[in-house]
Amino acid sequence: MNFKTILSVAVLALAAVNASPVNNIETIKKQCEDDGLATFYINDNGEYTCLRHHPKKEDLDYRTCFFTNDNDDEVVCVEEGFSNIPSCSKNSGATDYDKCAYKFLEFVDDGSDELPYRIRKFPTHEKIFTHNYVIDQKECRGHDGIVLSYKAAFQYICLQPATPKNSVSISDKECVRVDGKIYCIVQDNTSIDHCVRRDKQYSHEACKKTLELYSKVNNVNITEYIEN
Known part of the structure; x- marks a missing residue:
């Protein structure tokens, strides 16, 4: 294998490595939003999550969920496997409900003077962002x-x-x-x-x-x- 061939292979390998994370994110986003019931969020630090609407009556013990707005029959949950935020994963060993709620808030807050959600604890409806x-x-x-x-x-x-x-x-x-x-x-x-x-x-x-x-x-x- 001559130098030119080696260089070409190296360039292709480097390109593949660099493209892989992007491709993975695109795949995760597509799988997250495929059924139209979820929204994929990613921030500038590379943290991402998939928030999906679920009926409250479902078995949600293995998900981190929140009430939003006035609909008591539905919750928004973090989908395991489509999120890289430890505080939002019940399988991470580092679950922190309040920290996860603040991440949820960061993703949905567009910097305007309005918020589309009232994020509350599930299943108690308790307020999370107190005195704010x-x-x-x-x-x-x-x-x-x-x-x-x-x-x-x-x-x-x-x-x-x-x-x-x-x-x-x-x-x-x-x-x-x-x-x-x-x-x-x-x-x-x-x-x-x-x-x-x-x-x-x-x-x-x-x-x-x-x-x-x-x-x-x-x-x-x-x-x-x-x-x-």
């Missing part, structure tokens, strides 16, 4: 909500439109009418304790006064306070 006004307000806006804040960014109320999905629980919330449309306080995305009914500081009258003030300074036209 940035995430709270992004979640609110990402669900067509109105954020009312005044003076301090960490003092805020989230008003979300009432829909057929969330209207069942309206009786547990403070609700108002804004330009003819019913909006209710999302307690998970509200930091004003006296507007959160499950908080010991809750006060309907105090909340009403706060809503009156915050709506005025935010130019939100509340036309009616709904008594529940």
Whole structure:
């Protein structure tokens, strides 16, 4: 084998090595998204994951799953074999649910002021990103909500439109009418304790006064306070 042949073989081998990771990622992405129920994510550090929608009633013990949004019948899970993030794998020996949730958040946060998901623990629905006004307000806006804040960014109320999905629980919330449309306080995305009914500081009258003030300074036209 002459020098030219050896050089050609070496170049081809190097090209194959360099192309292999890309090809593998493309294959993993294709297999992840093949059925239309999953989304493949990869970041600049080469970390990747496959997040798939599953009915809650499935056997999900071997997956890391999260509730998202208002759909209680469905969860989003990390697909084993399509993720290289140890904290998200139940087979890695390094599983960390909260760290995995933050990775999920990193992948779906596009840097705007809105988040498409409310990521919550499965099966308890517990909030994961506590005391984080940035995430709270992004979640609110990402669900067509109105954020009312005044003076301090960490003092805020989230008003979300009432829909057929969330209207069942309206009786547990403070609700108002804004330009003819019913909006209710999302307690998970509200930091004003006296507007959160499950908080010991809750006060309907105090909340009403706060809503009156915050709506005025935010130019939100509340036309009616709904008594529940």
